[in-house]
Amino acid sequence: MNVDLIFKIAAIGIIVAVLNQLLIRSGREEQAMMTTLAGLIVVLMMIIQQIDVLFRTIKSTFGL
């Protein structure tokens, strides 16, 4: 079971939260927004692969 994925997503979320706070404190709101967006895209790319695996497994299991 691939629990590393959960830790990876949580780590990216925490890092992005810290970067967000730092950039907002130093008065760069746009870059903070961009950082959040970039992190979200990375996390979504990771999760999309797992969803693809899930769909393939369900398709092959239930003969859809």
Next chain:
Amino acid sequence: MSIHLAGVIGAALTAAVFAALLRRTNSEYAVVLRTAAGVLIVLEILQAVLPALREISGLLSSAGVGGEYSGILLRALGVVFLTQFAADACRDAEETALASKVELAGRVGILVLALPLFARVASIASALVKK
């Protein structure tokens, strides 16, 4: 092969704790994290349920139920798994309307799957009435 229960529980609790941590600062990561945990757990369940499904289809075929009927049954089960997963993910993101739309889509899909069976039952009933 039995279900890896400790892994499922550990993944769920870890994801719950991290989602609670991330909810305060950026809630979109909490949504993604919950969906990832859901994908992992459903994959684990499917791996455990695969031998049981094979056993059940073997029992059905030995009981004389046609392969067509058990195929429709299994396909409906797959549709239920998928729509339940998607609807739960939407409900976690507090999109209740989207969740109910997904459930409606699943119901329509199962209805379309089961319509040939309804047609067959209706034809058998009409043949009995004519006798």
